Amino acid sequence: MTITEPLLAPTPILNFDHPSITRLVKDKGWNTLSTHDRIGAVYDFVRNEIAFGYNRSDDISATDVLADGFGQCNTKGTLLMALLRAVGVRCSLHGFTIHKALQRGVVPELVYPIAPEEIIHSWVEVETESGWVNLEGFILDAAFLTALQSSFSGTPSLCGYGAGTDCLQAPPVEWTGGDTYIQETGIVQDFGSFATPDDFYAKHQQSFSFIKGLLYRHIIRHWMNARVRRIRLGSVPQIPGLALPNHNHGESRHAS
Template identity: 40%
Template sequence: MKNYLKETHLLDYNHPKIQQLIAERKWAENDEFEIIKRIYNYVKNEIVFGYNSKDEFKASEILEQGYGQCNTKSTLLMALLRGVGIPTRIHGFLIDKTMQKGALVGLTYLIAPAKVSHTWVEVYYNSNWIALEGVIPDESYYNAVKDKLQKRDGGYYGYAIAVKDIRADNFCFVGKDTYSQSLAITDDVGIFDSPELFFEKYNNTPSPLKQFLFGKILSKRLNKRLQKIRNRKNEL
């Protein structure tokens, strides 16, 4: 279990900004359920859904940016939970990129791999490992897109969501697994102690050209679009 509490290069939970946040929110003063719930809700809704320019940001950097997707939100969520002494690990997958339609558009969708590298955090609670994938979409974004999801394969797909049930309370932590993209999983690539170990093997922008295009140009355009969606200012 010690491996699931370690600080790493990306899980830099002793960074002053992370320690300040933990102290200000007084998370450590609650019981274990409330700690997990409050940290989960913070990363879910106060770190809004958006596309970072790369996956390999430190938790402190994601905190400063204020937005994230599955892989970067996972890094921050892991760091905050480990920072208050709660064990976490990362579960890696590949997912069908078609579920990203609506969130990814144009050239960004075209250059994305057919199978996108994806992670969720698993937290050790009540003697079980619990999946926390539901942390990805913030509430305002989900409310803006839920009626636009397409029925498919026994669930609802689109806008970076793939779920069996579109009720918003299924994304809330109540001591059980939460999911937001799980129906799109094509490959389970295993459990990892840290994000670094996952990113060594799986990367969504492996070529320098794709890294440049996404990091410098496309991610900024995408996030402007997502904010419009969140504010319901476009026609989707």
């Protein structure tokens, strides 16, 4: 039977009717869980089984993200939405931009000056048994986040290295039935809610020139992913103007 409910329907990007996703859902047994546990199991899978990293573009399909095995806010959000709809949980996308300062430390300093000032961002709005919640805390996998927490142990607020939070040592990233966040302090523009990522990307795309787009897809993102892997292993680069690893810098570094 064709699903007509717009917040449960598959789309070209949310292609949860693909065999790779239907097989994953069946193997995990997520449909046998309560709604609360179903959301939590899917959330934890996307948060930690799909590593933080940079795909070739924001608008790739859920199956592409699953095949890559890594993603960032937008692409991990796509996979989360697809898996939630696959287990019968209504969800939508809320679109934003974040200031590029949030990505400093991950973006190489050589190319940081030419990066767009605002970066397309999103989180997932999910219907729970007690109402709607915002899920954003899935972006950074636990190993990456732990490396940041260890390196910035004296820093309560951080805007950089992929994090934007006022409570770095205890950010609201675990699924407990409520909102989760890890990049919300970097938000600049709010584009509102969209039923699907397909609708969002039809209206909002990252502002790259043709040449910069080619450089990002073929060179820069691989450079960024290499930095992410090093950070995950505890090698956090020191960036002028940001709190330094293993030093006590308590002041907020939020972008304005």
